[in-house]
Amino acid sequence: MTGTGKLIRLILRRDRVVLPLWAVLLGLIPAAYVASFEELFPTEAERVTYAQVSESNAGFVTLYGPLHGSSLGELVAWRAGFLPVLVALCALLTVIRHTRADEEAGRTELIGAAAIGRHAPLAAAFITTCAASLLLGGVLTAAMLGQGMPAEGSMAFGAEMASTGCAFAGVGAITAQLTSSARSARSIAIVALGVAFVLRVGGDVSALGNGALSWLSWLSPIGWVQHLFPYGVNNWWPAGLTLLFTVVAAIAAAVLLARRDFGAGLLPARLGPASASFGSPFALAWRLHRGLLLGWTIGFTLLGLIFGGVGGSVVDLASDNEGLGDIFARLGGSTALVDSYFAGTAGIVGLIAACYAVQATLRLRDEEQAGHAEAVLTTAVSRYTWAGTNLFFALLGPAVVLTAEGLATGLAYPQGDLGAILAGTLVQLPAVWVLAALAVLAFGLIPRLSGVAWAAPALCLLILLVGQTLQLDQWFLDLSPFTHVPHLPGGDASATPLITLTVIAAALTATGLAALHRRNIPD
Amino acid sequence: MIEAIDATGLVKRFGQVPALDGLDLHVATGEVHGFLGPNGAGKTTTIRILLGLMRHNGGTVSLLGGNPWTEATTLHRRLAYVPGDVTLWPALTGGEVIDLLGRLRGGLNARRKAELLERFQLDPRKKGRTYSKGNRQKVALIAALSSDVELLILDEPTSGLDPLMEEVFREVIAEEKRRGDRTVLLSSHILAEVEALCDRLTIIREGRTVETGTLADLRHLTRTTIQAELAGPPDGLATLTGVHDFQLDQHRVRFDVDTDALEPALQKLVQVGVHSLVSQPPSLEELFLRQYQQADR
Numbered sequence A: 001m002t003g004t005g006k007l008i009r010l011i012l013r014r015d016r017v018v019l020p021l022w023a024v025l026l027g028l029i030p031a032a033y034v035a036s037f038e039e040l041f042p043t044e045a046e047r048v049t050y051a052q053v054s055e056s057n058a059g060f061v062t063l064y065g066p067l068h069g070s071s072l073g074e075l076v077a078w079r080a081g082f083l084p085v086l087v088a089l090c091a092l093l094t095v096i097r098h099t100r101a102d103e104e105a106g107r108t109e110l111i112g113a114a115a116i117g118r119h120a121p122l123a124a125a126f127i128t129t130c131a132a133s134l135l136l137g138g139v140l141t142a143a144m145l146g147q148g149m150p151a152e153g154s155m156a157f158g159a160e161m162a163s164t165g166c167a168f169a170g171v172g173a174i175t176a177q178l179t180s181s182a183r184s185a186r187s188i189a190i191v192a193l194g195v196a197f198v199l200r201v202g203g204d205v206s207a208l209g210n211g212a213l214s215w216l217s218w219l220s221p222i223g224w225v226q227h228l229f230p231y232g233v234n235n236w237w238p239a240g241l242t243l244l245f246t247v248v249a250a251i252a253a254a255v256l257l258a259r260r261d262f263g264a265g266l267l268p269a270r271l272g273p274a275s276a277s278f279g280s281p282f283a284l285a286w287r288l289h290r291g292l293l294l295g296w297t298i299g300f301t302l303l304g305l306i307f308g309g310v311g312g313s314v315v316d317l318a319s320d321n322e323g324l325g326d327i328f329a330r331l332g333g334s335t336a337l338v339d340s341y342f343a344g345t346a347g348i349v350g351l352i353a354a355c356y357a358v359q360a361t362l363r364l365r366d367e368e369q370a371g372h373a374e375a376v377l378t379t380a381v382s383r384y385t386w387a388g389t390n391l392f393f394a395l396l397g398p399a400v401v402l403t404a405e406g407l408a409t410g411l412a413y414p415q416g417d418l419g420a421i422l423a424g425t426l427v428q429l430p431a432v433w434v435l436a437a438l439a440v441l442a443f444g445l446i447p448r449l450s451g452v453a454w455a456a457p458a459l460c461l462l463i464l465l466v467g468q469t470l471q472l473d474q475w476f477l478d479l480s481p482f483t484h485v486p487h488l489p490g491g492d493a494s495a496t497p498l499i500t501l502t503v504i505a506a507a508l509t510a511t512g513l514a515a516l517h518r519r520n521i522p523d
Numbered sequence B: 001m002i003e004a005i006d007a008t009g010l011v012k013r014f015g016q017v018p019a020l021d022g023l024d025l026h027v028a029t030g031e032v033h034g035f036l037g038p039n040g041a042g043k044t045t046t047i048r049i050l051l052g053l054m055r056h057n058g059g060t061v062s063l064l065g066g067n068p069w070t071e072a073t074t075l076h077r078r079l080a081y082v083p084g085d086v087t088l089w090p091a092l093t094g095g096e097v098i099d100l101l102g103r104l105r106g107g108l109n110a111r112r113k114a115e116l117l118e119r120f121q122l123d124p125r126k127k128g129r130t131y132s133k134g135n136r137q138k139v140a141l142i143a144a145l146s147s148d149v150e151l152l153i154l155d156e157p158t159s160g161l162d163p164l165m166e167e168v169f170r171e172v173i174a175e176e177k178r179r180g181d182r183t184v185l186l187s188s189h190i191l192a193e194v195e196a197l198c199d200r201l202t203i204i205r206e207g208r209t210v211e212t213g214t215l216a217d218l219r220h221l222t223r224t225t226i227q228a229e230l231a232g233p234p235d236g237l238a239t240l241t242g243v244h245d246f247q248l249d250q251h252r253v254r255f256d257v258d259t260d261a262l263e264p265a266l267q268k269l270v271q272v273g274v275h276s277l278v279s280q281p282p283s284l285e286e287l288f289l290r291q292y293q294q295a296d297r
């Protein structure tokens, strides 16, 4: 562990922008909900109605977790129930970035030759990420206190997010030991997070019914932290359980690290074919993108099944509760409750598809940095062909996954109109393309800063999460291409915004490709 | 006959910093041309310009009679490139990469591939991420050498190869040379390799060509070291133009002398009377060291 301190300073220097950004920004989001909930439900009675409706709504429970109470704090903490997943994602990506990704790139080896212990890089990445999680929790607690919320609840709320971050720093630390590539480590860790989320959803939704499977929530760290119930019972022991999990995960990662060779993973490498059955730029792009496409298609199908399955309970809710439509109307939905539910999920799905599109587009940059672009471009393949074959998958892959999601939603909600649901999903595509096109532009014009392409989906997410609730200015909401997408089913099916977005995407892509055609490779 | 590579006064700047500053490189068709220079001299940059990966800021360049930037794709059918630092797609096997690059180039000689796999002792079934540095280098070499192309551009192709494999590489290039239908540009830091393979060579430093010619031409530029025991004091020898590092210890002398000044220096010795004489021929290492360090000349 010698040298851990030095490495922590190195990480803080390399991540001096990104680390505070996620720790502070995510920590501030719940405080923003306080004011908006006060405004939407000014009286105790209204909050009680809303809470009663929400706590038995499978859709809400799926998205935000269980709700047990109607005080302002409880509502805010519950509505922030998607945060643990985001915190977990940031934490595991940070750990992998400073462990396996560095090792794969050979940077660890440079450092390793200096007087630095074998476990130091892992310890440094893990400690820094846990510290960032604690910072996030601290920011959250302080911001909630600043909004005049009760002290114990605010601390429990902060502890919920901080312990989530630590637990998934542990998950990232373990997966970083398993494979020799950072990309696979990330995939495994994200699948683990997905499983934790699905277990949590399964248990919580089951608890709404006969509760036969409610124990599923207790298999998932995400489930644990959502049973802290800040501002309500202030249950502290699940945070303890999560920290215990963190310690066990960290020890497990350290043991795995000690058992493997430098640069290697624990999963064995297999032999492959001695000659290629393919030999075109398109086939190469397919090889590079197919894993990504398959993974996202499976994920989107599951998401569609969940969203569709929950659709039924939204209907029950509408028929059971007079006056609920009123509440939904105030939340920004249309009068047709189910339509607004599916239009809402389509927006979420569109944004996730945009993340896939940006990721797939930036594969071009990965290929350039790894030196693979140089190998291909010194054969008879032109830059346009090389970029074009990759973009084919980056732009049409999202169409495939959106279709899968729409179909799965329709299948899981047979009483609905499949065509309308599918249309609601597919109209997201032009907005997805705009974000992908921004990534192409960044890759062409400012290749070394290609990563800024992620700022666009991050901004759109921010607008989606807090834009409506905070009633931000329209021009700010208009920055997100998703603001302009027709809300289907139910809304106006106008083609104009779709055409406009597609034209913008095409223009941005063309500009990016023209810049790529003129620049140095590698840059 | 058109030169395979014809670059004159090449300038390339990265921002304000010039990487190439009037570089000349002329490679005749059919020759093996050594391309040498200290680290950071601009070899890789020159090669990237020749490959149309980077655009030059000044000077003229033609490759196989064409413009390497605008006609990149058509020219690339006629050449193969081995980068200095080979990286492979982690999920593709070595054999797949060899086939893929060959086909993207427009064709691969399967017999030649099998033969080279054998000679370089490479297992083509391993995944890219599991190869060692030397084995990655072999994958790129086999991919390039088993393509039927006119021009091979090799950027430090043997870095990471063990001595045995380096020997195989030399044999293969020597065979190519005997067949005489290929031009090779070989950037290298290994002098023995250059000496064994190259017809002509170009030495660059800080983005400029400092020397170009055959090995024999270059040897001409070197100094012979002479040690002699004389009958008397060698008056005037120390100040003779072309004599360097002159040391006198009673009647023993030791000095370096330029090839041009060899005759007058020897005449001076003979005038005094020579008891014994040892002459050391110029070594290639010495030549390179001198060219590489010319900054402090």
Ligand SMILES: Nc1ncnc2c1ncn2[C@@H]1O[C@H](COP(=O)(O)OP(=O)(O)OP(=O)(O)O)[C@@H](O)[C@H]1O
Residues within 6 Å of the ligand: A522, A523, B014, B018, B019, B037, B038, B039, B040, B041, B042, B043, B044, B045, B046, B084
């Ligand atoms: N993309 C780039 N951006 C900025 N500077 C660069 C870039 N590529 C090369 N350089 C600079 O150009 C100069 C020449 O580099 P080059 O890689 O051509 O040297 P080289 O002769 O191949 O060296 P070596 O023997 O170490 O391979 C160096 O000073 C290097 O720092």
Ligand SMILES: [Mg+2]
Residues within 6 Å of the ligand: B043, B044, B045, B084, B155
């Ligand atoms: Mg180089």
